Amino acid sequence: MSEAFDITETLDVKGASCPMPVVKxxxxxxxxxxxxxxxxxxxxxxxMSDLKGWAAGTDxxxxxxxxxxxxxxxxxxxxxx
Numbered sequence: 001m002s003e004a005f006d007i008t009e010t011l012d013v014k015g016a017s018c019p020m021p022v023v024k025x026x027x028x029x030x031x032x033x034x035x036x037x038x039x040x041x042x043x044x045x046x047x048m049s050d051l052k053g054w055a056a057g058t059d060x061x062x063x064x065x066x067x068x069x070x071x072x073x074x075x076x077x078x079x080x081x
Contacts, residue, residue, distance in 0.1 A: 005064055005076065008036035014043045014072070021047040022054045025077060029061055032079045037064065040075040051075045 011028045013021040021042045028038055040051065048066055055063035060081035067074040 005037050005078065007039045007076070008032060010039040010041060012041050013047070014041060016042070017044045018046050018050055022050050025051060025054070025075075026058075029077060029079050034079055034081060036079055038077045038079070040077065042073045042075070043071055045073065047073050047075065051077070 009028065009032065011024060013024050016024070021040065021044055025038065025040050028040075032038060040047070042051075044050075048068070052063055052066065055061050055077060060079060062078045062080050064076040064078050066076070
């Protein structure tokens with residue numbers, strides 16, 4: 001995990017499969033203030049590409065980092081607007 005940013009909130013979507021990690025991430029990011037960082041913890045390997053694609057196509061968010069830790073996938077999304 002990177003120490004380059006402070007995590008504001010953690011969203012646990014372990015056990016959820018597509019499209020729920022993205023749906024829940026969008027909902028959680030909407031509740032954050034600009035500049036805050038959401039950590040998303042998932043067990044769906046597809047979340048790596050799903051969240052990357054969602055962040056790339058969504059204004060106001062930036063995917064800072066993705067980490068694969070065994071069968072757990074962590075995503076760090078910052079609200080930019």
